[in-house]
Amino acid sequence: MKNLDPQLVWAFSGVLGLLTVSSLLGWAIKLAVKRPEAQATIGNLNARIGAWWVMSAIFGLTLAVGQIGSLVLFGMMSLLALREYVTLLPTRRADHRTLFWSFFIFTPAQYFLIGIHWYGLFAILVPVYAFLFIPTRLALAGDTESFLQRAATIQWGLMVCIYCLSYAPALLMLKIPGYGPDAKLLLYLVLVDQLSDVLQYVWGKLLGKHKIAPVVSPNKTWEGFIGGVATATLIGTALWWMTPFSPAAAALVSLSITLMGFAGGLTMSAIKRDRGVKDYGTLIRGHGGILDRMDSMCFAAPVFFHFVRYFYVR
Amino acid sequence: MSAQLLAGMIAAAARLISGVQVQWVDSEPEPSQAVYFANHSSHLDFVVLWSSLPAEIRALARPVAAQDYWSAGLRHALAVNVFRAVLVARHAAPGGQEPADPRLAIEQMVEGMGDRESLILFPEGTRGTGEEVAAFKSGLYYLCQRRPGLRLVPAYLNNLNRILPKGEVLPVPFISRLTFGPAMALEAGESKAVFLARAREAVCRLRDL
Numbered sequence: 001m002k003n004l005d006p007q008l009v010w011a012f013s014g015v016l017g018l019l020t021v022s023s024l025l026g027w028a029i030k031l032a033v034k035r036p037e038a039q040a041t042i043g044n045l046n047a048r049i050g051a052w053w054v055m056s057a058i059f060g061l062t063l064a065v066g067q068i069g070s071l072v073l074f075g076m077m078s079l080l081a082l083r084e085y086v087t088l089l090p091t092r093r094a095d096h097r098t099l100f101w102s103f104f105i106f107t108p109a110q111y112f113l114i115g116i117h118w119y120g121l122f123a124i125l126v127p128v129y130a131f132l133f134i135p136t137r138l139a140l141a142g143d144t145e146s147f148l149q150r151a152a153t154i155q156w157g158l159m160v161c162i163y164c165l166s167y168a169p170a171l172l173m174l175k176i177p178g179y180g181p182d183a184k185l186l187l188y189l190v191l192v193d194q195l196s197d198v199l200q201y202v203w204g205k206l207l208g209k210h211k212i213a214p215v216v217s218p219n220k221t222w223e224g225f226i227g228g229v230a231t232a233t234l235i236g237t238a239l240w241w242m243t244p245f246s247p248a249a250a251a252l253v254s255l256s257i258t259l260m261g262f263a264g265g266l267t268m269s270a271i272k273r274d275r276g277v278k279d280y281g282t283l284i285r286g287h288g289g290i291l292d293r294m295d296s297m298c299f300a301a302p303v304f305f306h307f308v309r310y311f312y313v314r
Numbered sequence: 315m316s317a318q319l320l321a322g323m324i325a326a327a328a329r330l331i332s333g334v335q336v337q338w339v340d341s342e343p344e345p346s347q348a349v350y351f352a353n354h355s356s357h358l359d360f361v362v363l364w365s366s367l368p369a370e371i372r373a374l375a376r377p378v379a380a381q382d383y384w385s386a387g388l389r390h391a392l393a394v395n396v397f398r399a400v401l402v403a404r405h406a407a408p409g410g411q412e413p414a415d416p417r418l419a420i421e422q423m424v425e426g427m428g429d430r431e432s433l434i435l436f437p438e439g440t441r442g443t444g445e446e447v448a449a450f451k452s453g454l455y456y457l458c459q460r461r462p463g464l465r466l467v468p469a470y471l472n473n474l475n476r477i478l479p480k481g482e483v484l485p486v487p488f489i490s491r492l493t494f495g496p497a498m499a500l501e502a503g504e505s506k507a508v509f510l511a512r513a514r515e516a517v518c519r520l521r522d523l
Contacts, residue, residue, distance in 0.1 A: 079487070083333065087489040093443070093479055099486045281489065282335060 047286030094143030126163035167301035200228025264299030325365035354436035355444035355475035400426030444475025458500035470520035
């Protein structure tokens with residue numbers, strides 16, 4: 001329980017306060033709005049808030065357990081995300097053993113490397129070794145139909161679902177002079193990233209008119225994007241006290257988290273539209289699958305990690 | 315460990331590995347006696363279908379399995395004690411043995427059902443690649459002749475061939491989908507060919523629902 005430092009407890013209490021207010025608001029809106037056409041949206045809103053309680057409880061518990069808790073949590077999320085990804089994409093019979101390697105060798109290895117703080121191999125395992133292994137194993141399987149497309153599809157899934165997502169718990173292996181525990185940094189990333197998603201959704205629902213990319217993601221509007229990015233950046237700046245950053249640096253970092261998060265959401269939506277589905281899965285009530293929730297994190301985490309590592313780790 | 319507890323654990327594990335999403339289209343689970351029949355592309359088909367039935371229906375549902383395949387060792391113990399499989403002699407066992415009398419298998423199924431138990435059956439007879447549903451063997455038709463009015467529940471298993479295809483030992487965790495359709499029955503005077511085609515169509519139409 002060494003992770004229960006006062007700032008961490010404060011930040012997490014803030015999350016619980018926010019959830020309580022959201023639940024009360026959701027309940028009030030449900031009572032106030034009687035229009036039948038709004039009922040579906042409100043039902044979905046309240047399902048989302050309910051799921052947020054569960055997700056926050058799980059995340060809070062794993063943070064309290066320490067590094068191993070976060071590694072197991074993100075490792076499981078990586079596996080579930082990769083599962084949603086490959087289910088959606090066309091794979092062939094000959095891909096079977098390569099996929100087995102991806103799930104049960106590369107994924108545990110990636111998180112194990114974080115556990116033993118081997119940064120050098122962590123950073124190249126998927127981009128170098130998986131990249132070379134996957135086409136080799138596919139070639140050995142002997143099926144050349146759409147060969148490059150299949151290799152690229154699997155490699156891309158590993159990059160996004162395993163490699164990029166693993167950068168979030170990798171924050172725990174950074175040694176920042178005069179700052180600790182690193183769990184605060186992970187909580188900060190998750191808070192700003194997820195609040196950015198939520199606030200873009202809220203601003204979009206309240207004011208959204210002008211669609212950014214109607215074909216790719218019909219729910220993303222300029223009003224939601226600007227409002228969400230601005231408010232999430234403000235909150236991220238106001239939370240500078242739980243980070244090693246100055247307020248100005250916190251503003252810059254928060255802005256990059258929100259912009260990368262937006263890029264992730266848009267990219268992962270493009271894949272969904274191409275495959276003709278609305279969501280990656282049904283695991284999280286009201287939200288869809290793990291990948292629908294973590295798409296922004298997959299893109300934001302690596303950039304955040306390298307920013308911190310470059311400027312704050314000596 | 316009691317067989318029931320073990321069965322419950324196996325059912326939970328099967329649902330976890332297969333991530334199965336179950337839907338009942340124009341139908342709902344009913345505890346009355348029935349034959350659940352589905353497409354066949356993986357060794358996991360039976361256990362996933364079985365574990366997806368509500369517990370009270372599952373307790374009365376028995377798989378129909380080939381005697382020659384499930385006849386020895388751990389497999390046999392599992393099949394008999396946990397799944398309470400109805401082991402039948404195959405029409406043509408692999409290895410060029412004499413084909414068993416098909417009527418014998420039908421009698422074994424009728425006996426296995428009694429008057430309250432249900433069966434889980436894969437009428438293609440053998441696992442396919444998962445792309446096409448093969449023509450149904452005639453066992454389903456003869457069973458319905460022996461038991462007039464028998465309720466038949468079609469089901470389609472999606473993606474099980476990707477999780478554990480024929481010839482593989484280790485599974486890859488795709489998300490699978492199991493769709494049950496409305497019950498049907500053999501109609502009076504319906505010919506074998508017409509009935510089997512209709513039953514196959516009832517399974518195939520669930521594929522993309």
